[in-house]
Amino acid sequence: MTKMVLDAEAQAGADVWEYAFGFLKTIVVRCAVQLEIPDLLEKRGTEDPISLSQLSSLLGCQADPLHRVMRFLAFHGIFKSSSSSSSSSVYYAPTVISRHLTRDNMGPFILLQLPGMVNGISAEALRSGVNPNLKAANGEDTWTDSAFGNHKQVFTDAMACHARSTVSAIIDNYPEGFKGIGRLVDVGGRHGMALGMLVKAFPWIRGVSFDLEEVVSMAPPRDGIEFVGGSMFESVPKADAVMLMWILHDWSDKSSIDILKKCREAVPADTGKVIIVDAVIDEVGEGDEYTGARLGLDMVMMAATVKGKERTYKEWTYLLNEAGFSRNTVTNIHTIESVIEAYP
Numbered sequence: 001m002t003k004m005v006l007d008a009e010a011q012a013g014a015d016v017w018e019y020a021f022g023f024l025k026t027i028v029v030r031c032a033v034q035l036e037i038p039d040l041l042e043k044r045g046t047e048d049p050i051s052l053s054q055l056s057s058l059l060g061c062q063a064d065p066l067h068r069v070m071r072f073l074a075f076h077g078i079f080k081s082s083s084s085s086s087s088s089s090v091y092y093a094p095t096v097i098s099r100h101l102t103r104d105n106m107g108p109f110i111l112l113q114l115p116g117m118v119n120g121i122s123a124e125a126l127r128s129g130v131n132p133n134l135k136a137a138n139g140e141d142t143w144t145d146s147a148f149g150n151h152k153q154v155f156t157d158a159m160a161c162h163a164r165s166t167v168s169a170i171i172d173n174y175p176e177g178f179k180g181i182g183r184l185v186d187v188g189g190r191h192g193m194a195l196g197m198l199v200k201a202f203p204w205i206r207g208v209s210f211d212l213e214e215v216v217s218m219a220p221p222r223d224g225i226e227f228v229g230g231s232m233f234e235s236v237p238k239a240d241a242v243m244l245m246w247i248l249h250d251w252s253d254k255s256s257i258d259i260l261k262k263c264r265e266a267v268p269a270d271t272g273k274v275i276i277v278d279a280v281i282d283e284v285g286e287g288d289e290y291t292g293a294r295l296g297l298d299m300v301m302m303a304a305t306v307k308g309k310e311r312t313y314k315e316w317t318y319l320l321n322e323a324g325f326s327r328n329t330v331t332n333i334h335t336i337e338s339v340i341e342a343y344p
């Protein structure tokens with residue numbers, strides 16, 4: 001059926017359904033990642049598409065619902081489907097998008113999404129200013145709220161995905177930022193995925209992954225990385241520089257200022273710096289290819305945290321001034337985040 005050229009009103013009548021059913025893309029992609037379909041198709045490659053019956057048998061899934069899921073994903077360009085001229089079989093092959101959904105790419109990050117988020121953005125939440133998903137008992141600190149799931153492997157796997165992706169961008173676009181740094185503390189560094197990549201790229205660095213005790217106590221040993229448990233609201237281990245990657249966006253302005261003050265105290269007043277890796281929302285410019293992802297991440301912060309948010313450069317400058325930093329620079333690293341360097 002050829003796609004008709006619709007006038008704006010008719011197109012809007014069709015597009016509105018996207019706002020009813022758009023959430024299904026994440027649910028269905030999440031299902032494909034759970035089944036490791038991107039990995040299976042990637043292993044076979046584009047020259048060896050798999051039939052529905054083979055896929056159904058390999059996955060132990062009913063053919064009919066699997067066909068419907070694959071049909072939906074092929075329509076949205078996640079997989080490539082083709083049919084055989086000699087039989088009624090349908091075949092599936094990987095695409096440039098499905099390559100990013102494998103378990104060693106962004107697959108585990110997709111598995112973190114959705115559960116526990118739905119009511120975080122609702123009329124009730126916007127009117128009350130309270131995220132109904134999270135127990136008020138924990139105040140702003142969702143990280144010790146079991147409902148948040150910080151202790152779960154799915155969170156560690158998702159953040160390792162994120163670290164792989166963002167630290168690659170940091171190494172490619174901001175290598176100069178690590179010259180002269182001996183001891184680097186990664187606040188909220190979890191199991192050291194980011195530091196492991198940084199000390200490999202910059203062997204002069206001695207890395208310290210600082211995180212909650214219940215997180216670092218589960219961290220497998222990692223060459224060149226020391227693990228220290230504690231709270232960034234109490235004190236941060238001393239270092240030449242401190243990194244905060246996807247930390248401050250989880251917290252309110254007040255908590256972020258408190259964290260930044262502890263980080264400033266941990267580095268030398270004359271030669272130290274704090275390296276913030278977080279999104280900078282561009283409200284006035286044209287943005288770039290990550291603008292949609294940054295605004296989506298801001299909605300995740302609203303849905304999943306008590307007072308987390310993404311910030312504009314003006315909002316970052318307010319935080320840094322309040323925390324006593326004298327000056328700062330911003331580096332575009334061509335991914336969802338930028339690197340903000342803050343100097344005591």
Ligand SMILES: C[S@@+](CC[C@H](N)C(=O)[O-])C[C@H]1O[C@@H](n2cnc3c(N)ncnc32)[C@H](O)[C@@H]1O
Binds near residue numbers: 143215244250
């Ligand atoms: C969103 S994760 C970011 C992980 C990693 N930096 C990354 O970019 O993928 C936030 C981290 O902050 C840690 N965290 C939360 N509260 C903390 C605290 N009071 N002190 C130190 N770390 C904390 C969490 O355990 C978690 O590992």
Ligand SMILES: O=c1cc(-c2ccc(O)cc2)oc2c(O)c(O)ccc12
Binds near residue numbers: 114115116149250304
């Ligand atoms: O992308 C995320 C998702 C979460 C998240 C999702 C579901 C939950 O039940 C809890 C948390 O948290 C994130 C986060 O804290 C962050 O700093 C970046 C991204 C995400």
